Amino acid sequence: MKITREDVLRVAELANLELTEAERETYGHQLESILSYCEKLNELDTSGVEPMAQVLTGSQTEAPELREDVARDAAIIEDVLRIAPDPSPPYFRVPKVIDR
């Protein structure tokens, strides 16, 4: 599996990560080696195998009825805003979203 510089830039963009030039270089090489290792999975024929989307099957979870979806006031708005980087009660303030 060849990971190009464009691949690294594209993935970093998707993941919202600003990377230094050195990081782009290192991660490119490391992703290549990890993904090559993962290609070991191609040794297995998985045609007819269902992907495992659920860890426990129905009988094992024995989950009771889901709770009622009722809003409760946790009364922590002030606590939450106090730890926000840029609070403007009752809102979180962010930099400009749309450039004109």
Place this chain on the structure above:
Amino acid sequence: MSPAAWTVASIRRALEAKTISARELTKEFYARISLENPRLNCYLALSPERAYARADAIDENFRRGESLPVLAGVPVAIKDVLSTRGTTTTAGSRILENYVPPYDCTVVERLETAGAIILGKTNCDEFAMGSSNENSAYGPVLNPAAPDRVPGGSSGGSAAAVAANLAVAALGTDTGGSIRQPGALCGVPAMMPTYGRVSRYGLIAFASSLDRIGPFAQTTEDVARVLQVIAGRDPMDATSAGAPVPDYLPASNQPVKGLRLGIPKEYYGEGIDPQVRKKTEAAIERFNRLGCQPVEIRMPHTAYAVPVYYLIATAEASSNLARFDGVRYGLRVNGANLSEMYRKTRGTGFGSEVKRRIMLGTYALSAGYYEAYYLKAQKVRSLIARDFAEAFKKADVVLTPTSPVPAFKLGERTADPLTMYLADIFTVPGSLAGVTAISVPCGKTAEGLPVGLQIYGPHFGESRVLQLARAFEAAGGFAG
């Protein structure tokens, strides 16, 4: 376990005999922590105000004639990925350096209700991503058994705190081995419960189809006692299972004679340290003497578990960690617009292993690669789960080494991520299958490094696993 180490039962006796109060015991632990922690770096934050308030409440209620709750006065350490109201919760990351959660996770709430004293928060690999604790933004934890070596990870601080007698029990989290492997490397019993057995409400999520919360303690009995308190359905976590919680202590006291031990050939191949192999085989021999029946089994997809795990866990992590964006909590690094702020915040706040895993997971989920990597991994995960289902038809438990190697030296494996990932080779299969397992000490290498034996049980087989661990401990197996 040092002779001086407290247990849940010895604390209870001492409180009942009034030879110590909960406050005095709490003080004893904080004194030891202030002496040892600067060197070992187990704890990232302490919560003495909260601890003493709880201790005083226990003492006061007892004085008034109320009976002691099940974990009365038991000093407990909590991994720093579990939210604690009013106490900094960093997940070992710079991005949450000053984060003080406005609520408690369910497990902490349950422990306190049962009388436990929360001493503080333990160091871990950043967002629980690592096998050596070297990925913590706040420096590595040292292994109490050998200070030039790692304690394992990611719950290294919790394992080391119990091993160094800086807590009677601790909670960790296990996504690919993060409870069991540090338990093995530090020489303490450490349990990963079945997927869904313990509520994860308030856990900072890493990989939601894999994450578990579980206990470390000095003895198997105490592992069972802590599990008893934290297990069970929680309306706040829709993934918590409704299966009834058995009484673990009496169940784990049953005789083990006649139980079938699955020995999978695939776990005893190359790559395993000769001393680890020797200790594990000696442990199996000890079980034979206890009347258990070894059964040779095959788990043919074992070798595929590490690649499956690193594709699935990183894919889920890339999604779970999207919430750290500088808007609502944690670090913010300003930018000219919103998207630049996101990128700068995350680029600065996350450490190198976390960024590497986000990159890998994002790649595995991205258009054009999803089927080749993520979907393929999910299919092989089914085959690994099937290996376990087949194994438990022939055997009551499966015995393997916990880690292929004993504690390695600090810095020895940091250069190549893939070498580090292979430390998880025996623990990730069970994570993927959702089964339970305990790691118990089974002696030490010639250099004095602890070796761990892993006992796998089926879904909700905690009693069975504890039963074997307890019999092994009673027969002197922990000393090897």
